[in-house]
Amino acid sequence: MREFAYKSRDGDVYVLINVNYGDALEKITENYTGCAVFVSRSIVDRVHTKCPLIPVIDGEEGKSIEAVLSIVRSAHELSIDRDGLFIGVGGGSVLDVVGFSASIYLRGVDYVNVPTTMLSMVDASLGGKTGVNALGLKNVIGVIRQPRYVIIDLTFLESLPMPNYIDGFAEVIKYGITMDRELLGQVMSNTDKLLGRDYGVLEEVIYRSLRDKASIVEVDELDRGNARAVLNYGHTVGHAIESVSNFSISHGRAVALGMICEARIGVKLGYTPRYVPDLLMDVLSRFNLDNRVAIDVNGLVNAMVRDKKRSGEFIKLPVVIDVGMWDMVKVRIRDLMNLVIGECGSMP
Template sequence: MTKLPVKLGERSYKIFIGAGNLERAGILVRSISEAQKILLVSNPTVFNIYGPPLVEVLQANGFETIVALMPDGEEYKNMEEALKILDQAVDSRLERSSILLALGGGVVGDLAGFVASIYQRGIDFVQIPTTLLAQVDSSVGGKVAVNHPLGKNFIGSFHQPRMVIIDSQTLDTLVDREYYSGLGEVVKYGIIYDRHFFSFMETNAAAIRSRDKSCIETLIYRCCEIKAEIVEQDERELGIRAILNLGHTFGHSLEKLGLYQLYKHGEAVVTGTIMASCLALDLKLINDSELMRIVELYKQLGIIPPRLVFTAEDILKGMLNDKKTQNRRLRFVLPRGIGKCLIKEDIEREQLIKAIEVTRQIEVEAVK
C-alpha cells in the first residue's frame, strides 16, 4: 500500500493506494474519526459486489453503518436524488460528527460529496472510488456537484474528503468500456503536465490496454500525484487548476447533447481533447506530429469514443450554456506541445467549427 498526501493546511488528507485496501477501510477510517455513524452511499451495481464486506469491516471497527443507494447512471446525478440521500441522513439521525462515505464511481462520489458538503453545513466525507476514472481524478480535489438540466455540475461545492481509499482490485469487475473511458482522463495528465508520463504510456500501451496490474497502480499513483500538486496550488480553481479541464468545454457539450447516455464522461473528454488539439494545431501551439501522437496514443490504448454525430452548431450552442463559460466567453485549455498547456479565450467561431470538423475526420479506431 502506498500513501500520498494532499497538502491543504487544515483540510489536508491522505490517498491510500493498493490492492486489498477495501479490507483495511474500517481501520483506516477509524484512524481519523471517533464517529459512531457512517452513511454509506453507493449504487446497486457497486454495492452488490463490494458493499457487504465493506459494511462488515466498518462495523468491526465500531461504526453503525446505514446504507443509502442511488440508482446507477449519470442521469441520476441530480438534485432529486441528492434530496433523497439528505432525507435518509435526517431519518437516520446523522450527526455533525458522522461520516458520509461514497463507494462507487465518479457519479456516486460527486453526489455523495455534495450531500456531505451541505448536510448540517458540512460533515466528514470519505471517498472509496471504484472506477479508474474516479481513482485517477474525481475522488481527489474536493469538487462535488450534481447536474442541472441546463448543464453538468451546475450545482456544487468544494468539499475535500478526509481520506481517499483506493483499492485497485475493484477494477477487476469494471467493464472494458468504463476502463477505457477512465484511461481518457489518465492521458489528459500526460498532455497537460508531464511529457515523461505521456511517453511512459506510449511505451507501455499494450500492458495498460491489457490491464497489467503493476502498470495500473503506476498510472493511479502518478495521476493522483499530479492532481494533488495542482489542487495544492489552486484549491478553488482560480488559476492553474482549470488546466484539468482539458477537453471538457467541448466534452460537457457532447455529454449533454447525448443526454448523458451516448458518451461516457471519459469518452467525451477524449473527443473534446482531440477538438482542443485540432484548435491548438490551428493556433500553432502544437505541430502535426504532436497531434498525431495524441490520437495514436488513444488508439494504442484501445480508447474508442462514439462517432461524432452532432453538428458543429449544436456543439457550440451546448458550450455556451456551460458553467465554465465566464460572461459567455468560452475558455479552452489547449495543449502546448506535449506535457504543457495554456488557457485561451476569444477563439473565433470559425476556428471552433474548423476544429470540430477536423476532429470528425480523425477516426479513432481500435488497433486490430
C-alpha cells in the same frame, strides 16, 4: 501500495492507492462518532464494513436533489452528528452526490471517497468538486469541499465492463499530454499490461495521475485562477460532444475526441507543435478511444456556446505547448466556433 497527501482549505487530504478498502475504513472510522456508507446499487453485494450500508442510485439520474434529501434523511435516522463520517463507494456519480450531501449535512461533515470505476479512481475521487444535476443541467448545483481520504482498492476494477474501464484512460492521457511526459511514456510502453488490468502498472499510473491532479488542486482549489483550467483539456469540446450525442457517446470517448480537436485548434493558433495531434491519435488508438463518430458540427458549436466555463465573450482554453507542458489562452467564443468548424468537422 502508494500514498500521498495534499493540502486544502479543509485540511490535508490523504490518498491511499492499492489498499484493501475494508482495512483502511476500519482504521479511519475509529476517529468518528458514527459513519454511513452510501454505495452504488450495482456493487452493494460486494461491500462489507462495520458502518451501515445505504444503497444509492448511480449514473446521472442518481445525481439529483431528491437523492441528496434521501441521503440526508438516512444520516439523520442513523443519528450521524457533526463528528460523524460519510463514505461514498461507487463511480463518479455516487461520489459527486455523497460528497455534496456531506458538504451540506449539518453544515458539513467529513467524507471519504472509495472510487470503483477507472474514471473515478483517476479523476472524480480527488479535487473536491461535488454536486448534482438539476433543471436539465449537469452539475448545476454543487460546492467544492475536499474529502478527508481517497481510498483506492483496485479489486473493484475486476467487475467493471471493458468500455467503462477504458473510458478512464482518456483522463490519464490528458494528464500525460498536458503536464506529465513521463506518465504518457509509461502509458504508451505498458498498454498491454494496462488493458490486462495489471495491478502493478495500474498502481503507478493511478498514483501519478492523482498526484498530477492534486498538484493543480493545491494551487487553484476553487477554480478561480488559471491553473485548474488544464484539467479541462479536451473537455470544452468533449462536453459539447457528449451533449449533442445525447450522452450516447461516453465521457472518456468524448474527451478523447475533444483532445484531438483542441490539439488541432492549438496547432492552428500557433501554440501546439504539429506532431501533437498525431501523437494523441496514436496513444488514444491503443486504448480504442479513437473511434470515428459522426458529429454534427453545428450542434457542437451551439452546445459550446452554452458552456458554463465561458466568461462573457471569451472562454479559457488550455493548450499543449509541448508534450507535458501547457499554457492557457483566452479565445473569443466566435473565433473558437470557427476553429471547431474548420478543424474538427471530420474526427478523428
